[in-house]
Amino acid sequence: MKTETSTLAQSLQTSTPRLKKSERGYTADMEGYMIIFLVVCFIVIAFVLGLRDKYNARKYLLGKLIKNYGNPPARQYKADDLDHVTGYFKNHPEDAQIDDITWNDLGMDGVYKRLNYCLSAAGEEYLYYLLRSPRQEDDFKSFEDQVTFLQENDEDRRKIQTIFWETGNNSRYSIYDYIDYLENISGTGNTRHFVMIALILAAIGFCFVNFALGFIALAILMLVQIVSYFRIKSDITPYLVTYGYVMRVIKSIDKFSGIRAEVFSEDIRELNAISKEFSSFRAGSSILLTSAQTNSSGNPVDLLLDYIRMVTHIDLIKFNQMYKQLMAKRDRLDKILEITGRIEAEVSVACFRASFENGYSIPEFTGDSYVAKDLIHPLIDGAVANTIEAKAGVLLTGSNASGKSTFLKTCAINTILAQSIHTVLGTRYAAPFYRIYSSMALKDDISMGESYYIVEIKSIKRIVDKSKTPGNKVLCFVDEVLRGTNTVERIAASTQILKSLAENGVQCFAATHDIELTALLKDIYEIYHFEGDVTDNDVKFDYKLKEGPATTRNAIMLLKVLGYDENIVENAQKMADGFLEFGSWEQSTC
Template sequence: MEQDIINEYTRAGQLAGQQADKFKKLANTYSLLRLGLFALMIFAVYLTITQDTFTIMAIAFVLLLAGFAWLVSRQGEYERQRDYYLNLQRINENEISSLQSNANLYNNGQRFSNEKHFYTSDLDIFGNASLFQLINRTATSAGNNKLASWLDAPADKSTILFRQQAVKELATKNEWKKELQTLLLFAKDEDLNRLNNLFKYLQMPLNLSGERWLDIYAKIAPYLLIAAIIGAVFYPPVKGVAIFIALANMGIVFSKAAYIRKADLIADKIGKMLGSYANVFNKIESQDWHGAYNLSLAKKLKDDQTSIKIKELSKLIDKLNYHLNIIVGVLLNAFLLWDIRQIIAIENWKRTNSANLEVAFDVIAEFEALISIAVPSINYPEWVTPIISGTGGYTLTATNIAHPLIRSEKRVDNNYDLRDTFKIDIITGSNMAGKSTFLRTIGINTVLALSGANVCASAMELSVITIVSYMRIKDSLNESTSTFKAELDRLQMLLAAVVQEHRVFFLIDEMLRGTNSMDKYLGSKAVIEQLIAKKGVGMVATHDLQIARLEDKYPDYVRNYYFDIQVLNGEMLFDYKIKHGECKTFNASLLLKQIGIEVGAE
């Protein structure tokens, strides 16, 4: 099945590449035609000189300038189409890379890493070779933040169900999903602060002095100047009036230079960016949605005609940028007070439309996060939508559950059953037998499930729980913290979370490894008994068989599981399957023997 999906992405990528090549050739053709028109312009100048008539130049200038503008427009459109299909090809190739090696052109979420978080560090949620890297398809900074927030805390049941419904619909719209990603790919390398600066600018009034009168005068100024120029043709002394009006117009524009510079600080490259976002908004608005969540998001944009308004703002900012060409800027300002016209138009847009702009961009971030958690449904159709339980006790059951970051041909699945109850499961086993991986398998799939995504299992049902892990405990030279002190801090956090947080499910891997074996056993036993007293629920993986004896003392609360090995002709064989009971076979001496260290009997 995976190969069929890879083949589909390969076919789609090849088609996109072919389209990109077609538009590249068209753009190159129109570029050559522009050179041809330039050559004709030179030839017209030559004819004008040799024939000593300005008529040829006048006619040629009008016709060739119109033709040149049309060619520039067509070439620009073909270049945009070329870039679109090149990006679509990248999107398809990225899905192939993700399926084959978990590689991803999108951000891996390293900036969200936090070793003091309840579980994200222990469960590889962020960073290299992480869950975020596997599923992230968010190009915008806001989209990255949104997806990260969904993965570092469980949603409530109703939100999860809404997201599951949205994911199911998005899974049937993979082409739309890829097209939206393509339209947003430009944002992946955008300045993180550019949109925030735009929002601040749009919320801040320019307070242009004399705006009302300037607006009126800017509308009549071109007619005054044109009338003066026409008058000068018939009565030369009026030429001075025309020059005075042009200079006065330029003076008015220069007098408002400070206001124009304020707009310029934001306008640089923003117009093109907003034009790209307008296409994204239109893509969302024009799609036929049925799911309640997707419908509600798209409705926010449709009701406000967001794509039209953003396109309008994009054009206004682009027009303001015309003055960056000095010659064009002088002519436009002399005739039309161009810069003043544009900043007044932008101010009018701000007064009417800026209120809901941040909400509109948040819709994009929401869709980006949704298409990210839809990735497992699309790329791994054998994964399932988990059932979200509403039982009073803890429920976490799974059939054929496996670790999503391990390649399918290498991972081993297991079953687990905790149904509407309160239990602590002690998991014993040999080194490298699979205890830690199993804890992470349960944890990372729970994170996926409670974000609204599908899980790497054939069936799963769980309560809305808060994972708290105790696994990768490290010392810290910067904080002058020893391993044992770091373990105590983590234990304190876990014990407090069991009392203070909603429905904590803990994952503990080898408690108190930073102390001697007797303290380790006594301390671990005391911690587990305190967790039982607090009605804590979770798993404890340990090498210490004495801990398994807690099942004798608390038979209604503690359950024993184990991972074992088989030794055949001195070779260790692992099946990585969890079993009921406690482990009887350990492998440390065998592992030491393999590196030349004999362990003798006492």
């Protein structure tokens, strides 16, 4: 009996540990499965939340596009928001483009902002190029057909805007800047990377022959790879922004296939053909470009792949392959940016027109006269409309603050709009094609040691020189001719310069305070003026253009309106009246 009891006790003692061990194994397995389950759940949840956020963002965008259509752009610009917009323009120089002096004189940055409804960098850059490159012949048919379609088909317009929203912006720099920088990259060969991968595989294989030596060799190779990886990756990281933007632009081409409009069919066919040329560029790009660069939803798997990238350098290898393809197809990428940029610029024009409903017209390019009816300035709320018809140049006189400079800018800006976006803010515009220049808001150049007068005569000289080169007629706008020098020489020099411009076929719109010029140039220039009504306590202007020279002066009366001492005002008026009567300041001195 004792023997049986002892045997049973030993059996229980030996079986009990085995049961506990089995339970521990089961528990460990369950913990492992739970961890895997939680990781999978995390990935799925992240993916679903990413889709939800993208859906909500798209829904918000569509609501905003519907609500804001027909209104001015609501965008608030930061200091560096326009740094990149010159990229396409600088890389596509043409004759008769708007030069920097004219662009700044007319405040065209403000006009660009008023016109800019773009959501992608390509659209913003092409729109800027469009405004600075007035066409020199009437080839607007396709442009007008596409803009009209966008005006009349709200749903298609919003589909296209959504595509560009998903493409987004590159950064504060133009993609052309990055591509130029890419040319300076050295060491883009993959031989070294392939050799290191081969050595790592050899070390792994050697582990089965001599584990200790194989493992040491593998560890050293992996350490070398990781150290060199961070060094090389830091050099190429700035350029990944470019790669990511190029990828988004190329991927957007697929979405254009959903636009069934005949007016865009040729553009879409060309985009699809170019996209196929970039198929190898796209293939495997996710190895290099994380979700941050491609602007897609988050993907936690990238964190796991980072370790593989560090050891194998597969993303660096792909970078070099994409680099060679990008450099070889720069002209094709440029064509993609041209077509997509133009389409979004046309969207902006459609939105711009809607914001001036019944206040714009399509220009007519005909005749040799400048005919403009009810022109307004795009940046002035409640602007007074003016009409002018001039076969020759125009000499504009009038009171201070009566509207001369604004009128010149209104004419110049609308001429640029007519020849760039085929849109005029007025009820009619009929004129030939011009090369457009101005000399208005000049400043002395301290850095060059040049006075205002030197800067001014250089500015006008460039217009004289341009008039002697082949091309369309030059239309120029000059505010206060030669204001930087004394009266006698100013009138004499201004007369001869304005005569010379007319003799060289230039149609010049010039504003001046020198009434004498109207008598000296009345046979060459058409004379118009603005005037105001100055009372003892106020000054009122109707800002309406009138024919003939100005008959009133208000500079001294404005002193009184602004509260100057009465003695200053009265004595100044007596001096002016005395000079007009006697022709001498000595006889009019008070």
